[in-house]
Each structure stands twice: as structure tokens, then as C-alpha cells.
Amino acid sequence: MxxxxxxxxxxxxxxxxxxxxxxxxxxxxxxxxxxxxxxxxxxxxxxxxxxxxxxxxxxxxxxxxxxxxxxxxxxxxxxxxxxxxxAMPPPSLEFVRRKIDGDTLQDDEVSAIIRDIAAHRYSPMEIGAFLVACAGFMSTQETLAVTRAMADVGNRLDWRAPLVVDKHCIGGIPGNRTSMIVVPIVAAHGLIMPKTSSRAITSPSGTADTMEVLASVDLSEEAMRAIVAKEKAVLAWGGKVNLSPADDVLISVERPLRIDTFDQMVASILSKKLAAGSTHLVLDIPLGPTAKVRTQDDAVRLRKLFEHVADKIGLVIDIVVTDGSQPIGRGVGPVLEARDVMAVLRNDADAPQDLREHALFLAGRVLDFDPALRGGRGYARALDLLASGKALAAMERLIEAQGRQPVKFALGEHVHEVLATQEGRVGAIDCHRIARIARLAGAPMDKGAGIDLLHKVGAQVRKGQALYRIHAQSRTGLGFARDLAAEDSGYEMAG
The missing domain is CATH 2.40.40.20 (Barwin-like endoglucanases)
Structure with a gap:
């Protein structure tokens, strides 16, 4: 012993x-x-x-x-x-080996793998083997089986209400922090919206990372239920309440491998929504040349896969394909994105208008789930709740209820400006490149790291004018980000 x-x-x-x-x-x-x-x-x-x-x-x-x-x-x-x-190897590893060989697995075989992953019986190398095998090919039935299995192995929330709404974006667009605007708008209207989010996988910040700048997101199920009972909503990290725990383990391996296939994306997102007790979901699929989804054909394929799996698990889903041609808002990274969110909620004159309009559009789609609203009135209702200050008040109540963040996170003090190499109009911004630069600067682990975008597509700039500002909390992080930006800034000039 x-x-x-x-x-x-x-x-x-x-x-x-x-x-x-x-x-x-x-x-x-x-x-x-x-x-x-x-x-x-x-x-x-x-x-x-x-x-x-x-x-x-x-x-x-x-x-x-x-x-x-x-x-x-x-x-x-x-x-x-x-x-x-x-320790003897889990028997389910034999199913992983078969998947590597190209076999299609049965539902019970998929469930055995997911149960063992959730129980931490797999090493990261074995998880990586499973992910890479699935990235090669997954059938629609396997995707459905993974979704159900991931939802089943963890906690399942039941809000005992016929209408529990949610909104999710598949990601890939820096600065697209609409959930933190949509949730208080919907809460102010009175619908139940318990928003649980993952940490960032391949992006410079996730909703949980950004909300953590303002309030605690590490909430127990008991705390979440108390907040939702009072405020109709919450903005929390799903990992704390053990929702789809296998997904959190998979994400920890997906992140360094930068694996984010459509099949795994569908299983990850919908298993979390099923486990969180959602009944109705608005799903945002940004489409753009440097987004996760880059062609109309891919958008249609992904939409159909989401609709098929959602239908099988009993989730009402409204999918919107939106403009993902450039970052949304100005801030990329937790502190900068929180700044933009609060500027929109405060109705500041200089708040990013693209972030504001995109959030209003999505909030309107969520509110359209309310049978008490006339069809198509969701957007007008969302606009009224934002403009009147009711959404801001709902956000402040949420922050207080979740526990206002006692630490004031500051922007990284190490700064580098990326300058235009020629005069002209900004023709395109590479979302993937901007996200990589922000992550090298330290986001989201360093809350104050990221990128402040000073110009967007269509802006006229002079040679030598700053296109964006990189913030880092260490000289090393700034050096990595600066070097990557020097190779390619992510900005394309139209002449």
C-alpha cells in the first residue's frame, strides 16, 4: 500500500x-x-x-x-x-483502432469510447488518434451517436419550461461576441436563456473567456439555477456544471491539434445544447473566404447536418448563414471584446455598429421563438430593449448575480502597431490570420492580450498609418505576434 x-x-x-x-x-x-x-x-x-x-x-x-x-x-x-x-487498456480502444482502419462504428461502440474518454481512461495520444480517425470520415449516424453519447455521460439540466432558448455561433470570426449582447436582450424580454459556453478552442476568445472579464463564469448548477430563476438568464462556463464532459476533454486535445471538423463541430455544439436543457436554438454560420465555412456548398452541407441531428435529438433549430468576410467589432481578445460589448449595451456613439447590428439580428431571431410576439417582430423588440437601456440593466443584474469580477484586467502593456505598407482602401481582412496573431500575443489565456482593429474593409488608409494595434502581457508574446504579422498582416489593400 x-x-x-x-x-x-x-x-x-x-x-x-x-x-x-x-x-x-x-x-x-x-x-x-x-x-x-x-x-x-x-x-x-x-x-x-x-x-x-x-x-x-x-x-x-x-x-x-x-x-x-x-x-x-x-x-x-x-x-x-x-x-x-x-491498468488494462479500455476495451473501447479496439473500436478506435477499427475507426483508424476506416470502419463505421455502431452506436454502442461510439458510446463506449465517449464514456471512457469522459472517465479519463484515455491518454491525450489515444484521444488524438480517435479525433484524427474521425476527421478522416464520420457517417451521419456516427455524428448523431457521438452527439447523444456526449450529452448522456454528463449532467443534464431540465428547466421545466416548454421554451428554453439559446443562440450559438460556430466561430471563426474574431470579435464576434454577440452572445453577451443577445442574452441580456432576451432576458429583458422575459424568455429563459441559460447560456453555457465553452472556453475558446482555436479562437482568441470564447464567450466564457470574455464574460470572465466582467463576472464569474465558474458557477455551480445550484448557483446557475438560482440566477436563472431570478434573472431568466445566465452567461456561464459549461464545464463547471459537467455538461458534456467528454467534449471538454476532446476540446483540450483538439486545441493544440487545431482540429475542428464539421462532424465534430455538430456533435460538440448540439451535445452541449441538449445537456443544457435548450429546446430552441438560433445557430449562426458565418460564411467567408477565411472563415471556418468558406463556400456556399459547405454552408449548405453543414446546415443540413445540423438540422438532421437537431431533429433527431428533439431540438428546434433556426440556422442563419451570415457575412463572415471580416472580423466583427474592433476588439479581438477578452478585454477588448468585453469593451466592445459594453459599448454596444451602453448605446455609446462610438460603439462598433457591425457588432451592434449583428447582435440585434440574432436577438430578433431568438425572440421570434416567442409565440406571444407577432411573426417578424423580434428585431423591433430587440432594438427597443437595447435602445431603451433595458438590455444594459439586465446585463448589470447578471454581472451582480454571477459575482462581479474583483480583478480589473488591463490591456497588455506591450504594444506594437502594424502599419499600412501602401496607400489605398482596405480590400479584405484575413479572419484566420488575425486570430492566429491574437493567440500568439497570448489571448485568451492572457485576458489583456489581443488586437485592436483600427480600420475595417472599405476604409481609406495612408501609407504608414496603423491598421491595428497588438497588445500583449509579455515581451515574448508580443514578439511572436509581431513576427507573424510581419510575414503577413492579414490586411489586403485594394489599391
Whole structure:
């Protein structure tokens, strides 16, 4: 038996256990065989990757160290006695191997894989193998099976209401932070809109990342329910309430691999909506030359896949294909995007008008779900709620209810301006390039990092005039972003 020692080492998303190489009754060869171990006290157990320690100051003889994730998931106190044994590979890995070979999996096989991923029985390498195999080909039935399985393995919220609305964008457009405007508009109208969001996957910020600049998003289910009961809405991180936990594990591997296929996108988004208890969803698919969806044919294919899966899981869906030809708003990154959102809600004269209009359009589509509104009146109602200040008041109540952010996040103090190399009109802005530059600057992990866009498509600029400003919270991050911008600024001049 070994005693648990908690080690302040973040090994997310993987469970990692640490043991002294010597003096624990195992030879080096046995340690090699025990690469993956089962740690158990007879009641609680986890599977963990084993790392060997040669520093006796870190662990004593007879101790097993658990990284933060493993310690939290095992849920036993420090000093508790546990036994270890070699962990057998999950049987579902055989299904992954078949998927790699090009087989189409049955529903129960897909469910077994997702259950094991949610239970942290897979290493990141094994998850990566599954994701890459699925990226090669997934049938429509497999996509539906993944969606259902991911929703089933976690918590399922039930708001006991016939109409629970939501709005989601598939992403890919920097600055497109419309949810933080749509939610308070819809809440001010009186519809139930418990908005749960993921952290950013490949973008410089997600709704949860940006909302966290203003308020806590790390809310328990009990807190969420209390806020929705009072305010009709919430803007929270879905991972805290264990909605589709397999998706969060998959996202942690998708992010560095930059995998975001249509099939995985549909399963990820709709499993979260199903688990969150939504009944009606407005889905925004931006279409543009540097967006996630770049052709009309792809937009139609993705729309049909969303509609098919949504219909099978009982979700009413309204899909809109919108202009994704350039970033929306001016800020790219959590602090800058929060600035733009609040400017729109305050009806500031200099608020980004494209962000305002896009949010109003989407809010109108959501409000059109309300049977009490005459058909097509949603936009006018959304405009009234925003212009009157009722949406701003709803947002302020949400911020207070969720817990106003005590830390005032500042813009990154390291700044670099990217200048126009010629005079002319801005003809195009590469959304993908701008997002990459902002991420290299440190967004979204560094809240104050990102890009402040000073000119949009159609603007006349002089040679040497700043096109945008990069903010970073470290010199290293600024250097990475500056170098990428120097290769290609992401701006194309029309002459």
C-alpha cells in the first residue's frame, strides 16, 4: 500500500501519478510495464499515467504523488492508503483502432469510447488518434451517436419550461461576441436563456473567456439555477456544471491539434445544447473566404447536418448563414471584446455598429421563438430593449448575480502597431490570420492580450498609418505576434 501525497502540478487534462524510481518494491522494468496504472482504495479509483521521480525531496518512500487533476478526481484525502496495479487498456480502444482502419462504428461502440474518454481512461495520444480517425470520415449516424453519447455521460439540466432558448455561433470570426449582447436582450424580454459556453478552442476568445472579464463564469448548477430563476438568464462556463464532459476533454486535445471538423463541430455544439436543457436554438454560420465555412456548398452541407441531428435529438433549430468576410467589432481578445460589448449595451456613439447590428439580428431571431410576439417582430423588440437601456440593466443584474469580477484586467502593456505598407482602401481582412496573431500575443489565456482593429474593409488608409494595434502581457508574446504579422498582416489593400 502507498499513501497519497498531493502535488501542485497541473497535468490537465490527464491524470498523472508520481512515484520514486527506487525503493518502492518495483524494478525499473516493472515501472515500464506500469506506464498506466489503476489507483484505488477499494471504493474510489482512477486510471493515471505514471511518471517516475528521481528527487527524494519531492516524494518519500511509500508515497504516491498525485497531480492536481488526479487528486481531485480520486477525491481521497492526503495520507489515505491506496494500492496500484497495472491498468488494462479500455476495451473501447479496439473500436478506435477499427475507426483508424476506416470502419463505421455502431452506436454502442461510439458510446463506449465517449464514456471512457469522459472517465479519463484515455491518454491525450489515444484521444488524438480517435479525433484524427474521425476527421478522416464520420457517417451521419456516427455524428448523431457521438452527439447523444456526449450529452448522456454528463449532467443534464431540465428547466421545466416548454421554451428554453439559446443562440450559438460556430466561430471563426474574431470579435464576434454577440452572445453577451443577445442574452441580456432576451432576458429583458422575459424568455429563459441559460447560456453555457465553452472556453475558446482555436479562437482568441470564447464567450466564457470574455464574460470572465466582467463576472464569474465558474458557477455551480445550484448557483446557475438560482440566477436563472431570478434573472431568466445566465452567461456561464459549461464545464463547471459537467455538461458534456467528454467534449471538454476532446476540446483540450483538439486545441493544440487545431482540429475542428464539421462532424465534430455538430456533435460538440448540439451535445452541449441538449445537456443544457435548450429546446430552441438560433445557430449562426458565418460564411467567408477565411472563415471556418468558406463556400456556399459547405454552408449548405453543414446546415443540413445540423438540422438532421437537431431533429433527431428533439431540438428546434433556426440556422442563419451570415457575412463572415471580416472580423466583427474592433476588439479581438477578452478585454477588448468585453469593451466592445459594453459599448454596444451602453448605446455609446462610438460603439462598433457591425457588432451592434449583428447582435440585434440574432436577438430578433431568438425572440421570434416567442409565440406571444407577432411573426417578424423580434428585431423591433430587440432594438427597443437595447435602445431603451433595458438590455444594459439586465446585463448589470447578471454581472451582480454571477459575482462581479474583483480583478480589473488591463490591456497588455506591450504594444506594437502594424502599419499600412501602401496607400489605398482596405480590400479584405484575413479572419484566420488575425486570430492566429491574437493567440500568439497570448489571448485568451492572457485576458489583456489581443488586437485592436483600427480600420475595417472599405476604409481609406495612408501609407504608414496603423491598421491595428497588438497588445500583449509579455515581451515574448508580443514578439511572436509581431513576427507573424510581419510575414503577413492579414490586411489586403485594394489599391
Amino acid at each position: 502507498l499513501t497519497i501525497k498531493r502535488l501542485a502540478i497541473d497535468t490537465y487534462p490527464e491524470n498523472t501519478a508520481f512515484m520514486l524510481r527506487e525503493s518502492n518494491g518495483y524494478s525499473a522494468e516493472q515501472f515500464q510495464a506500469l506506464r498506466k496504472i489503476r489507483v484505488s482504495d477499494g471504493r474510489a479509483e482512477i486510471l493515471a499515467t505514471l511518471a517516475l521521480v528521481d528527487e527524494p525531496a519531492l516524494l518519500k518512500r511509500g508515497e504516491i504523488g498525485l497531480g492536481e487533476q488526479a487528486f481531485r478526481r480520486l477525491a481521497l484525502p492526503e495520507g489515505a492508503s491506496v494500492a496500484i496495479e497495472q
